[in-house]
Amino acid sequence: MAVAFGLRQGNRTSSVFTPICHEATLTGALRGKAYKNMEVGMRKRKQEAGFTLLEIALVILIAGMLIGAVLNSRGIQDAARSLRLQKQVEELRVAVDLYVDRIGEYPGSGNAPATGVWEDDLVEEDLVTSTSRATNHAFGDSVSFDYQSATANHPFTGTFNIFQYDNIPAKWARSLISTFEDAANPELGDFRATQPGSVGTPLDAADLDTEVTSGNNVFLFIRI
Numbered sequence: 001m002a003v004a005f006g007l008r009q010g011n012r013t014s015s016v017f018t019p020i021c022h023e024a025t026l027t028g029a030l031r032g033k034a035y036k037n038m039e040v041g042m043r044k045r046k047q048e049a050g051f052t053l054l055e056i057a058l059v060i061l062i063a064g065m066l067i068g069a070v071l072n073s074r075g076i077q078d079a080a081r082s083l084r085l086q087k088q089v090e091e092l093r094v095a096v097d098l099y100v101d102r103i104g105e106y107p108g109s110g111n112a113p114a115t116g117v118w119e120d121d122l123v124e125e126d127l128v129t130s131t132s133r134a135t136n137h138a139f140g141d142s143v144s145f146d147y148q149s150a151t152a153n154h155p156f157t158g159t160f161n162i163f164q165y166d167n168i169p170a171k172w173a174r175s176l177i178s179t180f181e182d183a184a185n186p187e188l189g190d191f192r193a194t195q196p197g198s199v200g201t202p203l204d205a206a207d208l209d210t211e212v213t214s215g216n217n218v219f220l221f222i223r224i
Contacts, residue, residue: 169217
């Protein structure tokens with residue numbers, strides 16, 4: 001409650017401090033409005049400054065889901081390529097066996113009725129549908145068949161007829177070897193993997209595991 005002190009001047013009493021009290025009330029109201037405007041402005045600037053924690057969390061969650069979907073898609077695609085590779089390996093081995101039964105020679109031996117080039121020989125006998133189907137594998141590199149291949153060109157000791165699959169992901173080469181051979185001793189069977197620069201040295205189980213862990217490609221050799 002405001003208290004007014006008066007000074008008597010004749011018959012009138014003058015309220016000296018009443019204007020001061022009115023001024024103080026007005027100043028307080030202005031300050032209150034200024035503080036409110038400042039608070040609103042700060043809140044607005046904060047909202048405009050960046051994302052909230054919830055928005056950031058949602059962005060991270062969505063990004064993680066997209067990355068997971070991409071990785072999962074790649075895994076599915078590689079698994080499908082591995083199945084196509086296995087099918088091709090089986091088909092080419094059967095095709096060569098059938099060719100030998102019919103002609104009495106291996107394709108590419110030079111004594112065949114076609115050109116002496118192994119894939120052309122198989123196409124000539126309708127054992128494969130096209131040369132590209134024979135000479136390219138599902139992981140995008142080449143397949144070759146070497147008639148009477150010398151020891152220096154493969155990881156076997158002696159002269160053999162050899163299929164060579166270049167740059168197969170080590171993971172799927174190991175899977176293929178395990179399908180046909182003893183997985184504990186992959187360096188001893190008819191399916192052997194090597195590093196691309198060391199075709200004469202077969203990888204044992206530990207070395208092949210290292211190549212898988214490193215995500216490397218290997219060469220796969222098949223003796224027939």
